[in-house]
Every structure is written in structure tokens, then in C-alpha cells.
Amino acid sequence: MTVSAITPDSLSLIGNTPLVRLKGPSEAAGADIFGKCEFANPGASVKDRAALWIVRDAEERGALQPGGTIVEGTAGNTGIGLALVANALGYKSVIVMPETQSREKMDTLRALRAELVLVPAAPFSNPNHFVHTSRRIAEETPGAVWANQFDNIANRRAHIESTAPEIWAQMEGRIDGFICAAGTGGTIAGTGMGLKAFDEKITVGLADPHGAALYNYYAHGELKAEGSSVAEGIGQGRITANLEGAPIDTPFRISDQEGLYWVERLLAEEGLCLGLSSGINVAGAVALAKALGPGSRVATILCDTGFRYLSSLYNPAWLKAKGLPVFPWLEQ
Ligand code: PMP
Secondary structure, three states: OOOOOOOOOHHHHOOOOOEEEOHHHHHHHOOEEEEEEHHHOOOOEOHHHHHHHHHHHHHHOOOOOOOOEEEEEOOOHHHHHHHHHHHHHOOEEEEEEEOOOOHHHHHHHHHOOOEEEEEOOOOOOOOOOHHHHHHHHHHHOOOEEEOOOOOOOHHHHHHHHHHHHHHHHHOOOOOOEEEEOOOOOHHHHHHHHHHHHHOOOOEEEEEEEOOOOHHHHHHHOOOOOOOOOOOOOOOOOOOOOOOOOOOOOEEEEEOHHHHHHHHHHHHHHHOOOEOHHHHHHHHHHHHHHHHHOOOOEEEEEEOEEHHHHOOOOOOHHHHHHOOOOOOHHHHO
16 A cells, blocks of 8 residues: 655645546547546645646745735635635635626635626726726735736746646656646646657647637637537636647547536546546547547546535536536436
8 A cells, every 4th residue: 555645734635636547538548548536636626736836936936925815816726726725815806707607616715715896797808807807906006917818928837847847756757748728728728838848749729618719729729719618617718828839730629518528427426526626627638538548548637526516516417507418416
């Protein structure tokens, strides 16, 4: 039996997540598919890594002093990661989100000691959009920094310096492909760059949800979105600073139905409760492994826990309202 050593402090719990072989997807692809268990981070998502690297970068630049404040416009996993990292390092966190977001998310952020600022939903062009509001609050608050996860490349550095070397070591250098979806693009760009630095022959795939513009960009050179998706945290319409120079070889477009198919099977057959972006990543991994051929070894990201979506993905009324299939055991 191998046990891990004592962890010296709570922030050291971020990263070093397990890599699990996924049985059903491996069988479906005739390959070996591995999932990086990012739900095992303290904030239960991949965004803890970006949060830690963004805060450490601000400290190193001298932008964040003891007792300072971290401000970000996000309703999701990044806010949760930033709130936890802020608590661990003695900072305050201010999270700006549209008031249309779910009650669960507001309650979670409040529970984690973040100060919540709710703003009316507005288009990105509106100066009161939550991202612009968060930048303004950071500028106006003494001792505050704006995390700016989309265009702050400390985000992708987290994956160059931690996610990629972990996957490379866990797979003992035997890896043919890596694939995931993009929100800010930090995970795909950073992990892709980091893995290619070990072996440039590793194929990097993009699993793009419907409604995002990146599939068309990497396939045809044109940023164009088609359709829509209910997946949270992914689906990008522009080349963020984190995506600039991302080494993406093979883009795939993955539907919500394909993602939900794997969310259902991984829960029912392997006991893994995941969010929809993880399902879309696994569907992408199956497609990439098939393209790479029998016996190929492909890694992907299991981005966050399904417990975060009990009122949506795991709620029959919500699924029906969205026209999505309901997992059979929820119909009892
Ligand atoms: N899945 C979920 C659930 C997320 O919250 C995010 C973060 N936006 C992603 C995937 C994508 O990660 P990234 O921002 O690194 O592209």
C-alpha cells in the first residue's frame, strides 16, 4: 500500500491530483483513457490551480500586500478557488457576479467568506457587465488586485508548471494525446504547452462545446459560434491571452448530449459524480483516442464535482426544461 506523506499546509493540497483509468471510455475507444481528478482539489475543481498561481503571481509582482484584497468577476469555480486561497493567505476576496446566477453559487461563495457583489445581467459591451465591474472595484479599492483569469497568463502557467508535469510523471512518459475544453483556455493551453515540452509528438485536442467559437477557429481559422450548450465554465468566443499560441492540433465539437452520455455512464458504472464539462472532455477523449488508433493512451481533465450541479444536471425538472434526457434513476 502506498500512502501519501503529511501535507505541510492547506495550499499544498492544491494539485497532485490522482489520475484514474476510465474503464467504459477506454473500452468504447479500444484505447486507454485517463481522467485527471481535479474534483479532488480543496475547492473541488481545476480552478484552484489557477487561483493559487494568480495570487502567488500578484504577490511576486508586489501587487498584493498582507491583508490585501483579491477581486474577480466570476460566478463559478474560480471564485471558490480564490476565496479559499485568500482565506489561507490572509487576504480578502470580493466576487462580482450577475444576479441571475443560481442561489447555490451565491450561498457557496458567501459560505466561503467571499464578499459578494451582485450586478444586473448585462452584455459584455455594457460597462456594468460583471467583468468590467470587477475590474473597476479592484481599481477603486486600496490594496486590491484584479485576478483577470481570462487574460492573466499566470492562469495557464499553473498548468504548464503543475498539471502537465503531473500527467507526464503519472503516465510515465507514455502518452499519445491530451484533450479538454476551454473556458479561459488556461487548462488546454498550459497543459498542452507543458506536455509538448516533454514530447512534441503528443497530440493536443480541443473538446469544444456547441455555442463556442474555438472549433471553427482551430479547424478553419474563423472565430464562429454555432448552437448552444448548458455546460458551465466552458465555451469561449475569443482568443484570450491564455489561448494565444495554444498548441491545438485537433479540434472536436462535442454536444451536450454526448457529454451527458458519459456523465451518466461514469456515475452509474464507475461511481464518479462529475459536471458536464468533464463529460464533454471524456467524449472528446474517446474521439481523440479513436482518431489516434487502437491502444493509444489519452489523458483528459475531470474538471469538477457533480455535487455542484444537484439543482441542474441532476434535477429532472431542470433537464426536461432544457430538452435534455433525464438519468433513469432520477425518475423514480
Ligand atoms: N470546467 C469547469 C466546470 C470550469 O469551471 C472551468 C473554468 N472556467 C473549465 C472547465 C475550463 O477551464 P479553463 O478556464 O482553464 O479553460
